[in-house]
Amino acid sequence: MELRALGKDVYACLQEDRGLGTSNSGFINRGGGMVVDTFWDLPHTRSMIELYAGVWKEPARRVLNTHHNGDHCWGNQLFPQAEIVGHRLCAEFFRSEDPKAMESLPLLASHPDASLAAIGRAFAGWDFRGIELRPPTTLIDEQMDFDLDGILARAIYVGPAHTAGDTVVHLPESGIVFMGDVLFRLCTPIGWQGTYAKWIDALNRVAALAPAVVVPGHGPICGAEGLIEMRDYLAYARAEAKTFFDRGLSAIDAAKRIDIGPYANWTQPERVVFQIERAYHEFRGEPLDTPIEAAAMFRAMAEVRQERGW
Numbered sequence: 001m002e003l004r005a006l007g008k009d010v011y012a013c014l015q016e017d018r019g020l021g022t023s024n025s026g027f028i029n030r031g032g033g034m035v036v037d038t039f040w041d042l043p044h045t046r047s048m049i050e051l052y053a054g055v056w057k058e059p060a061r062r063v064l065n066t067h068h069n070g071d072h073c074w075g076n077q078l079f080p081q082a083e084i085v086g087h088r089l090c091a092e093f094f095r096s097e098d099p100k101a102m103e104s105l106p107l108l109a110s111h112p113d114a115s116l117a118a119i120g121r122a123f124a125g126w127d128f129r130g131i132e133l134r135p136p137t138t139l140i141d142e143q144m145d146f147d148l149d150g151i152l153a154r155a156i157y158v159g160p161a162h163t164a165g166d167t168v169v170h171l172p173e174s175g176i177v178f179m180g181d182v183l184f185r186l187c188t189p190i191g192w193q194g195t196y197a198k199w200i201d202a203l204n205r206v207a208a209l210a211p212a213v214v215v216p217g218h219g220p221i222c223g224a225e226g227l228i229e230m231r232d233y234l235a236y237a238r239a240e241a242k243t244f245f246d247r248g249l250s251a252i253d254a255a256k257r258i259d260i261g262p263y264a265n266w267t268q269p270e271r272v273v274f275q276i277e278r279a280y281h282e283f284r285g286e287p288l289d290t291p292i293e294a295a296a297m298f299r300a301m302a303e304v305r306q307e308r309g310w
Helices: 042-053 088-092 105-110 114-122 196-207 224-246 251-257 269-283 294-308
Strands: 002-007 010-014 025-028 034-036 062-064 083-087 138-140 143-148 151-157 167-171 176-178 213-215
Touching: 002 042, 002 213, 010 042, 083 088, 088 138, 105 114, 114 294, 138 143, 167 196, 196 224, 196 269, 213 224, 224 251, 224 269, 251 269, 251 294, 269 294
Parallel strands: 034 062, 062 083, 083 138, 176 213
Antiparallel strands: 002 010, 010 025, 025 034, 143 151, 151 167, 167 176
């Protein structure tokens, strides 16, 4: 975990991409302080707080969640006095995930079923005990501006892309933007709600702001080129998925055959099964909020990884 200064009184807390959940956070040390996203469990969020404590004057008065996935908000309770901010759809879906149900997942690492054991290993570094969900109560519609003692922080709704409530935080004067999971950098993305078109549009919208520094939800900091690369990946994955869909292959069989081309070096390439399944939903004309069965997808990931040697 690393604290990176991005500009005057603006920081990122970065976690090296080691697979599921190793997300990034941001901190603006003005106007009482604003944290952009907490982490997936309490131990990791406490470590983040320790890093921020080296530069902040007092605990942050605001926490903004870019979306409702647990790896960006399950540490909210460690900011008991803070105002929690998020899009209204982030708040609506906040309780769709259950920390209690996740507590036993690391124990699967020793399961005799290879797919289940792989899932257990993926979650082995997390401790989901003691989490109490604290959803946003200050709700964003399309945009909300915050004057943080002279720093303008603009929360912009760009969803549904990765999830229904996706929000980015733009600092216009410094050209810094915190993307949440609208951007995965050099790691294979997962999408839950929305459409390819909306996700690509979200990336184009942020690219049009000409940001100088882009903090992705997962992966290393980049510039606007990271947005374009992610956009191109999504277009590539959708086109490849259409080929397999037209041939009548299942999403998992497509994932076992797809040529991931220039994205072969991205971490966890087996996550492409999520992108293919998401594309199949679109090709079948299903609603954008049709749920993706996470357990089935994680098992499919393990099977694809084993078969392709990833």
